[in-house]
Each structure stands twice: as C-alpha cells, then as structure tokens.
Amino acid sequence: MFIYVNGSIIKKEEAVISPFDHGYLYGMGLFETFRVYNGHPFLLDDHLARLNEGLKVLNIVKRFTRGEVKDALKLLLDANGFSNAYIRFNVSAGIGEVGLQVEPYEEPNVLIFAKTLPEAGEMAEKKAVLLRLKRNTPEGLTRLKSHHYMNNMLAKRELGSAPDVEGIFLTAEGHIAEGIVSNIFWAKGNTIYTPSLATGILNGITRQFIIHASKRLGMDVEEGLFQAEDVIAAEEIFVTNSIQEIVPISVFEGQTMPGKNGLFVQKLHQVYRQSCKKL
Template identity: 65%
Template sequence: MLIYLNGQMVEKEAALISPFDHGFLYGLGLFETFRVYDGHPFLLDDHLERLNYGLSVLNIKYRFYREETNNILQALLEKNNFTNAYIRLNVSAGSGDIGLQTEPFMEPNLIIFPKELPPAGELFEKRASLLKLKRNTPEGEGRLKSHHFMNNLLAKREIGPSPEQEGIFLTADGYLAEGIVSNIFWIKDKELHTPALCTGILNGITRQFVMELAGKMGLSVKEGLYTLEQALDADEMFVTNSIQEIVPIFSFEGHKLPGKKGHWVQRFHQDYRDFCQRLWTRNGLRRD
C-alpha cells in the first residue's frame, strides 16, 4: 500500500520520519479521520477547518486547502486502486532539539494513510456501558484531535476488543461526556440531546453534521450537562464518528433501546446516505 509522505507517494514499509520529530517526542501533532465515498471525501472542508484551527493553536505553520488536499487524495486513491476508503490525515510538528520549543514549527511532517473500505451499507448497532475511567480534561482551552490518546487507549483496554461494545465516559463531576472514539446522542419527545462542549468532549465533525441534520428533520437540538438517569429515559440513542457514521445503541447499562429499529435512527441513516457522496461541508445542508 502507498501512503503520502511530505509530497511523495511511498510504500508504507519505506516511510520514515526523524526520531527528533516533536510529534514523537512530545505528542505535538494532530490528525483527522474521514471517509471517501465513491471518490468523494465527505465533509472535507469541515475536517480541514478543524485541522487548520488546531495547527494554529500548536504553532505549526501549515495550512490545508480543499483543492490541493483533494488532488493529493485522488492521486493516492488512484495509486492504490481504492474507491471507498478510510483516510487518516496526520500532521506532526517536525524535527527540533530535545526540549520544549516555543518557536513556531516551520517544517511539519505531513502523512496521509488510506485504508480500503467496502461501500457503506446497513446499520450496525452496539451496546454501550459506562467506563470506570473518567474522561480527562483537555490539555488546552478546548479538546483538539491530537496525538494525546492515552485516555482513549486505557478506556479501550477497559472495555475490551469487541466491535459490538462502546464505552461511555463520564466527566470527573459525573456528567455524560462521549464515547471512546465517538459522540453520544439520544432522542426524547422530538428533542435531540447531546453533551455540551464544556464537558471537555471533542466537537466531532459528524456530531456537528448530525446537529445540522436534526434541524432539517424537525428535531430541536439540546446541548447540556446530563446525568446517566436522564439518558436512560431516552426513546432512542446512537453514537457517531466519521468512519462508523450513525451507530444505534440497543442497550445502555442494561437498559433496552430500539437500536437500529428506531424511527429517528433510520431517518438519520438514510439522510446520511443521501449526502455522503456530495457534501463538502455541513453548511451545504442549509443550501440544499
């Protein structure tokens, strides 16, 4: 398989970066994951906007643009003969001396990893349970999609390897936060609920898309500080991320839910299918 590394297409086994890269030494790096559907990188503009914001926070002097990035993606897909793919776009700070650097990083390492996926299809449901491990607080003002993934890794070890299980974090104050690699939503009486960003969660791109989509579907959207008891009163529940899309929950802490049979979950899934091959940004929903 070929990956993109600093302007070149290279075999994955031949990809090399310096051990002095501060992404390796200090976790100073960011990434975005998203899907390509029949050649279209869904919500690419939104992913690049979040990535560019994070780069400015970390003082990494690089900026991504749609046309340039999409040209690279299309070449990489063609080289690998992929039509539908998982993409990880990774930026690490680049090389520097040992020690914490305050000066800007001018030569980051840019890597794009593709992985072939089958065409998106049926809903895949999961059970969810609370994690004993609490969600850590962001390192800075807000949570970036950064290389700092120890909290997520330890949570995954706690919950185990089953793809049918999702672990849900609570904050240190006992409020619902997010899944290990997902955002959580539930519906009650035509209101879509999700934890607020002040809980320290990642503002997922699919999270933002679903909230926009809910408005078009006639659901009111509520963000807040929620307890487990409030979520267990839900009519339906699901989690989201850019690779797994909309994932219905059929059981949460042993409480039965409709899962993939839920009316609203099915509507979200169908609308996702309608838009995933053509939208560059969630803002396109407002013009559709």
C-alpha cells in the same frame, strides 16, 4: 500498501520520520479521520477547518486548502486502487531540539494513510457501557484531535476488544461526555440531546452534521450537562463518528433500546446517506 509522506507516495514499509520530530517526542501533532465515498472525501471542508484551527493552537505554520488535499488524496487512492476508503490525515510538528519549543514549527511532516472500506450500507448496532475511567480534561482551552490519546487507549483496554461495544466516558464531575471514538446522542419526544462542549469533548464533525440535520428534520436540539440517568430515560440512543457514521445503540447499561429500529435514527441515516451521495 502505499502511504503519502510529504508529497511522495511510498510503500508503507519505507516510511520513516526523524526521532526528533516533536510529534513523537511531545505529542505535538493533529489528525483527521474521514471517509471517501466513490473517490470523494465527505465533509472535507469541515475537517480541514478544524485541522487548520488546531494547527494555529499548536503553532504549526501550515494551512491546508481543499484543492491540495484532494490532489494528495487522489495520488494516494490511485496508488492503492481504492475508491471507498478510510483516511487518516496526520500532521506532526516536525524536527526540533530535545526540549520544549516556543518558536513556531515551520516544517511539519504530513502523512496520509488509507484503508479500503466496503461501500456504505445499513447501520450496524452496538451496545454501550459506562466506563470506570473518567474522561480527561483537554490539554488546552478546547479538545483538539491530537496525538494525546492515552485516555482513549486506556479506556479501550478497559472495554476490551469486542467490536460491537462502545465505552462511554463520564467526566470527573459525573456528566456524560463521549464515547471512546464517538460522540453520543439520545432522543426523547421531539428533542435530541447531546453533551455540551463545556464537558471537554471533541466537537466531532459528524456531531456537527447531526445537530444541523436534526434541526432540519424539525427536532429541538439541547446541548448540556447530563447524567447517566438522562440517557437511560431516552427513547433512542446512538453514537457517531466519521468512519462508522451513525451507530444505533441496542443496549445501554443493560437496558434494551430500539437500536436501528428507532424511527428517528432511521430518518437521520437516510439524510446522511443522501448527503454522502451529493458530496
């Protein structure tokens, strides 16, 4: 397999970065994950907008344009022979001295990883359980999609390796937050609910898409502070991320839910699939 490293396509076994990279030493780095459908990166502009805003926060002097990223992706996809793929676009701060740096990072390292995916198909259900481990608060004012991933890693260890189960974080105050690798939604009546960004969750790109799509479908959308009891009382529950798309929940805390048979999640899936085709 080939990866992209600072403008070059190289074999993964040959990829190296300096041990003085502050992405390694201090977690100063960001990443975006998204899907490529038939060679086209879905919601790329939204991912780059979030990435570029995060780079400002980390004082990394680099901004990415749609054109340069599409060119880089084409090189990588062609080298690997992929047309449908998982992409991880990674930016680390670059080399610095040992110690906390105040000055801007002017030479970041850019790495892009790709894994082949099958063509998008039907929705795959999951079960959801509440985690004992609480969601940590963001390192800064808002949560970035950063290299600081210990909270997620520890949660995954608590959950185990079952691929059909997602763990749901609560905040220290007991509010529903988000999944280990997802945002959570639930529907009741004509309203769709999802935790507020005030809980410290990541503002997922698919989360944003679902909020807008729900409004276009005539649903009311309420973002707020919710308890587990609010989710249990829902008519439908689903989680989202850019790779797994929309994942209906068939069981939440032992309670059976409609899963992929839910009428609203079926409507959303249809909208999502049509949007992927438009690109």
